[in-house]
Amino acid sequence: MNSPETPLFHKRSVLFNMGAARQAAYELGQVIVVEGYMDVIALAQAGFPNAVAPLGTALTDDQLKLLWRMAAEPVLCFDGDEAGLRAAYRAVDTALPLLEPGRSLAFAFMPQGQDPDDLIAAQGAGAFRAFIEKARPLAGVLWAREVEGGDFTTPERRAALEDRLAELLRQITSKRVRRHYGDDISLRLKKLWSGGAEPRARGGGIRPYPARGPGFERPGFGRKTARNFNPNRRWDTLGQGAASESLKKSALVRGRSEVASREALILHTLLNHPWLLEAHPEEIAAIRFENLALDALRDAMLNLMSCDKPLDSEAFRTQLSRSESGAAVAQVERAITHKSDWFAEPGAAHCDVETGWRHILALHRKSLELGRELEAAQQAFQKEESETALERLNDIHRQLCDLDGMEASIEGYGAQSGRSANSVS
Structure with a gap:
């Protein structure tokens, strides 16, 4: 299960326990997808024979198609x-591009720190069954992801939300499903706009534009990160009343364009130097990307490198560009508007590539850390409005600004690539 793909074993196209679960799923009218094969075993022992799991990869389109057969x-x-x-x-x-009439997904989020086995051991199989019965519909989870933590108190921010939702609608290829999603989102928007104290949006609806590739995000308005999402909230009713206080803490407008640029540079380096994926797979798997399309691209890179087929940079990029990750690859390339970060380009010496890449990765981690501190400082200032809180807020802003343009200063850096020592640009 944890072995690499081979010509005879395509783990992205199979599910653990699929054979045994198929008949049970047909009889029960339900299939449960958990994160690991040990969860499947625990559920089977507790009387849930209709459970399956991916084989160590993120859920793929092939696996979704198998699930919909069940x-x-x-x-x-x-x-x-x-x-x-x-x-x-x-x-x-x-799932969005694959949705068809009668085919969807539901999402059940375990209490933090628990897996299915823990819940069943503590409360019995009936508790897990009740937990599954309360699963949230895909439309509700999609809506929650886009609005939770957002500040929509200006016309521009409300328009940005509508644009982002329209871009997601374009990914739904079924015209009938896309129309009903558009109706559902329009209703939610009208209720959200009319429920707050700010001026109501006229019409409140959005129009699904012609389809574009998956993973597209409008520059400057990235998706919210996981920390803005409460999985235990009733998302199917979100937007049916006044906007909550959580909607007034904006991750949408924090001004973190430098993070997006740095994330793109990290992946641009990996595209040109895929040997880094072989040298540091665990470290790369642990990198946190705020842009979900780039997060998925990183996963695709690791999956491709696990196929035991050595690939040079050109072949590596070509395979990714022709796959479902192609839009994200293009997004990375659009974000690289200059070549001053020469270590990321083909031809740089391995030692210089690793030095430059580790430097930019350290800046990325520091930026994420400062982002968390900034969020806490903003909340503290909203509560206290003291000079101390304001000074802390300004200090974090300065540190974030100082991260831009920070250069590596390492003896001999760049020499093996034919550049002057310590040269970054």
Whole structure:
């Protein structure tokens, strides 16, 4: 199960326990998808023979098609922590282009720190069954991901939300499903706009534009991160009343364009130097990307490198560009508007590539850390409005600004690539 793909074994196209679960799923009208094969075993022992799991990869389109052969609305069961939420968001984006009339997904998020075995051991199989019965519909999870934590108190921010939702609608290829999603989102928007104290949006609706590739995001308005999402909230009713206080803490407008640029540079380096994926797979798998399309691209890179087929940079990029990750590859390339970060380009010496890449990765981690501190400082200032809180807020802003343009200063850096020592640009 944890072995690489071979000509005879395509783990992205199979599901653990699929053979045994198929008949049970047909009889029960339901299939449960959990994150690991040990969860499947635990559920089978507790009387849930209709459980399956991916084989160590993010859920793929091939696996979704297999699930829909077993049941019309598979229930995806994820951990309630940040990693589980990111996996759920990837599943949402994977499913959108594949939705058809009568085919959808539901999402059940485990209490944080628990897996199915823990819940069953503590409360019995009936508790897990009741938990699955309360799974959230895909439309509700999609809506929650886009609005939770957003500040929509200006016309521009409300328009940006409508644009982003329209871009997601374009990914739904079924015209009939796309129309009903558009109606559902329009209703939610009208209720959201009319429920707050700010001026109401005229019409409140959105129009699904012609389809574009998956993973597209309007620059400057990235998706919210997992920390803005509460999996235990009733998302199917979100937007039916006044806007909550959580909608007034904006991740939408924090001004973190430098993070997006740095994330693109990290992946641009990996595209040109795929040997880094072989040298540091665990470290790369642990990198946190705020842009979900780039997060999925990183996963695709690791999956491709696990196929035991050595690929040079050109072949590596070509395979990714021709896959479902092609839009994300193009997004990375659009974000690289200059070549001053020469270590990321082909031809740089391995030692210089690793030095430059580790430097930019350290800046990325520091930026994420400062982002968390900034969020806490903003909340503290909203509560206290003291000079101390304001000074802390300004200090974090300065540190974030100082991250831009920071250069590596390492003796001999660049020499083996034919550049002057310590040269970054």
